[in-house]
Amino acid sequence: MPHTSSSLVPGQPLTPAVFHILLALADGDKHGYAIMKDVEHQTAGRLKLGPGTLYGTIKRLLAASLIVEVDERPDPELDDERRRYYRLTALGRRLALEENERLTQAVKAARSKRLADNPLS
Amino acid sequence: MKTNRWVASSQRLYCWLLQLYPQAYRAIYESEMLHLFSDQCQEAYKQRGRAGILSLWLRTLVDVGVTVIREHLSDPDARVGLLDAAPNKPLPWKGVLLVLIPGLIFFVSQIEQVTSNNDWFFLAFYRAGYFLILPVLLVWLVTRRFPVWGLIPLGLLYETLWNYSQRSNLGNLPFIGHWFDNDSVVLFGMRTSPYDLKNSLVVSLCAILLGILIWYSARQRQISRSAWKWLGVYGLMIALSIAGEFYRFASWWPLDETREYFLQIPVWDLYQTLPFLLLVFIGMFFARKHGGLTFLLLLGYLLPTVIFGRYGSWNEPISFYLVSLAVLMYRFVVALVAPVWLVRAASVPGRQRAAAIPVAIAIFCHVALNFIVSLAWAGEIGYPATVFELVFNSWGQLIVAAGLALAVTLYLPREKDQAVASPPALAAATE
Numbered sequence: 001m002p003h004t005s006s007s008l009v010p011g012q013p014l015t016p017a018v019f020h021i022l023l024a025l026a027d028g029d030k031h032g033y034a035i036m037k038d039v040e041h042q043t044a045g046r047l048k049l050g051p052g053t054l055y056g057t058i059k060r061l062l063a064a065s066l067i068v069e070v071d072e073r074p075d076p077e078l079d080d081e082r083r084r085y086y087r088l089t090a091l092g093r094r095l096a097l098e099e100n101e102r103l104t105q106a107v108k109a110a111r112s113k114r115l116a117d118n119p120l121s
Numbered sequence: 122m123k124t125n126r127w128v129a130s131s132q133r134l135y136c137w138l139l140q141l142y143p144q145a146y147r148a149i150y151e152s153e154m155l156h157l158f159s160d161q162c163q164e165a166y167k168q169r170g171r172a173g174i175l176s177l178w179l180r181t182l183v184d185v186g187v188t189v190i191r192e193h194l195s196d197p198d199a200r201v202g203l204l205d206a207a208p209n210k211p212l213p214w215k216g217v218l219l220v221l222i223p224g225l226i227f228f229v230s231q232i233e234q235v236t237s238n239n240d241w242f243f244l245a246f247y248r249a250g251y252f253l254i255l256p257v258l259l260v261w262l263v264t265r266r267f268p269v270w271g272l273i274p275l276g277l278l279y280e281t282l283w284n285y286s287q288r289s290n291l292g293n294l295p296f297i298g299h300w301f302d303n304d305s306v307v308l309f310g311m312r313t314s315p316y317d318l319k320n321s322l323v324v325s326l327c328a329i330l331l332g333i334l335i336w337y338s339a340r341q342r343q344i345s346r347s348a349w350k351w352l353g354v355y356g357l358m359i360a361l362s363i364a365g366e367f368y369r370f371a372s373w374w375p376l377d378e379t380r381e382y383f384l385q386i387p388v389w390d391l392y393q394t395l396p397f398l399l400l401v402f403i404g405m406f407f408a409r410k411h412g413g414l415t416f417l418l419l420l421g422y423l424l425p426t427v428i429f430g431r432y433g434s435w436n437e438p439i440s441f442y443l444v445s446l447a448v449l450m451y452r453f454v455v456a457l458v459a460p461v462w463l464v465r466a467a468s469v470p471g472r473q474r475a476a477a478i479p480v481a482i483a484i485f486c487h488v489a490l491n492f493i494v495s496l497a498w499a500g501e502i503g504y505p506a507t508v509f510e511l512v513f514n515s516w517g518q519l520i521v522a523a524g525l526a527l528a529v530t531l532y533l534p535r536e537k538d539q540a541v542a543s544p545p546a547l548a549a550a551t552e
Contacts, residue, residue: 033160051157052192054157
């Protein structure tokens with residue numbers, strides 16, 4: 001039975017690490033270091049994944065079939081063959097979309113409350 | 122490309138830290154993680170030099186600390202060593218480290234006892250059992266599996282509670298406390314002291330529980346012939362102890378005021394010896410799962426054994442070298458060598474040797490130290506030290522040795538014994 005983390009249950013919010021890794025793979029296959037750099041770029045440096053967090057999350061995403069490991073290389077000439085590449089699955093894409101909608105909804109709700117216009121102090 | 126010294130050292134250190142992850146996890150991700158960390162190092166050094174490397178390490182250490190624990194808890198394969206021992210395989214080193222924690226505490230506290238005038242070591246000797254059992258109970262509650270590294274703390278707690286009961290204020294006990302508040306108690310028409318009453322109750326309870334456990338084990342065919350023999354030896358040694366005590370104080374017999382003491386001799390001897398025998402048989406429940414490693418339970422019981430510090434039983438100073446030798450031999454062997462040898466041994470004969478040899482050395486050391494201290498004391502006060510007295514002073518340790526031999530035959534039966542007794546669960550656990 002694949003290991004399922006509570007953060008990977010459909011309908012439940014995803015952790016930031018999971019969501020940003022799925023987002024990083026949304027525009028193409030990537031290896032670990034490229035995923036890490038992409039996540040850093042997406043979050044303007046606020047989320048810096050360490051190797052343990054990155055590969056621990058990748059392990060759980062693989063077990064939940066949200067991503068798969070691929071043998072194809074984008075450019076075999078330039079690539080280091082020791083690297084592993086990962087690809088988003090249809091299920092992973094659906095979960096990322098759900099999370100995107102949840103976050104959009106949350107941002108919309110925050111805007112309707114005019115949070116930024118009514119600071120406490 | 123020339124590699125910077127800081128980057129190269131960081132890679133080496135990270136490579137070493139990766140060993141902390143579970144083996145199954147490392148097999149898949151070790152080289153990837155090292156590769157990624159190397160890339161991070163190169164980039165950090167290129168951007169900010171040494172400060173970049175230090176900043177990277179701050180983040181990486183937190184990352185390693187959190188994810189190592191998470192991977193160990195989430196990986197089913199990693200449970201071997203943290204909770205169970207695989208049959209006929211040595212316990213992985215991470216499990217060995219957990220097994221060693223109580224021994225290390227006692228070893229360090231013993232060194233403190235003989236090298237300083239501080240008395241915090243008492244805290245370890247009389248209270249460690251209460252604290253060391255807490256993580257064990259938590260893991261037991263969460264996983265519903267009693268971890269192999271919980272056996273030493275359990276034995277330690279058993280000994281601590283039993284030892285403490287000899288001194289505790291029994292008047293605080295609910296329902297029966299009032300019995301112990303008085304100077305004397307009349308029970309079934311006999312006047313006795315509260316402490317004698319307490320001893321009698323403990324002995325009776327132990328005897329009943331022991332009877333039930335021995336009957337149950339015999340019914341399950343878990344007691345081999347060798348075990349029956351050692352059980353007989355244990356009983357015989359208790360009888361000899363009682364007889365020796367009567368012989369020792371025979372000259373006091375005619376006095377009325379000492380008659381009560383004579384009646385209490387058997388109770389006191391049984392009070393000293395039955396709880397250990399009860400623990401040996403309680404261990405049978407753990408032997409079904411942990412096999413020969415159940416011997417750790419008894420090592421936990423032996424851990425707080427007092428082997429003299431800087432002062433002897435009569436507050437006389439003892440040679441530093443003598444005590445140091447005892448500490449090295451007894452505490453080191455029982456607390457550190459025996460547990461590691463036991464859990465790293467892979468076969469039944471190997472575990473038998475691991476259980477028997479270190480404990481035999483430790484008990485020999487304890488007995489020898491008792492001999493030397495008794496001789497020195499006898500010489501100091503001019504009391505003739507007879508061979509009987511010397512042997513009698515060490516008889517308690519010899520009874521414990523017989524109990525340990527019984528445990529070896531119960532938890533680690535030889536093949537020919539197994540064929541006779543064929544304890545199915547025990548055989549399955551040890552094979």
